[in-house]
Amino acid sequence: GESVGLHLPTLSVQEGDNSIINCAYSNSASDYFIWYKQESGKGPQFIIDIRSNMDKRQGQRVTVLLNKTVKHLSLQIAATQPGDSAVYFCAEKGRDDKIIFGKGTRLHILP
């Protein structure tokens, strides 16, 4: 069945370093992927998305990479800041419009 998973439940990164959060998906028919950030006590917030016809997309300090061959998605955050501390979710949208979220990775920023 469909599943979207993250490789690590928590990730600790030194402030100023780059963060890489990984995600694996199993549905090869999914055509759209999204990364969300959820801060404590708040709802998920859109960060960046990518369609299946792309392999890289860049935003402000964030880059998403999509490797369809191995069904892997990653979120890279450049120069990690204290405000980046949150839980990060990847999500996929299949052609039936259902959205499936991964379980999340908690990003800790070390001073």
Add this chain to the structure above:
Amino acid sequence: EAQVTQNPRYLITVTGKKLTVTCSQNMNHEYMSWYRQDPGLGLRQIYYSMNVEVTDKGDVPEGYKVSRKEKRNFPLILESPSPNQTSLYFCASSFGGRGTDTQYFGPGTRLTVL
């Protein structure tokens, strides 16, 4: 301000007592959706709606009902709540359900069923 609002934000109730969690968006979005978030399970979609009077089951619809009589509102109804429905609930909306439409999430409703 563009936003998705949910009410109530916190609710403690007892088994079997019908309740409704309201969701409203002011962005004229066509697509709305309900999720529940549980530790270790992440976000799971309960129901979604592509437009007025059009609703579909998500991955965990059992025990829930929804309605979409107006574009801006998408209430979640628990006819007979049970303790396994204790969870954090999020409503979300987007302009469309297809393509690259960003979902905007509400602040969440924490429900406890005793």
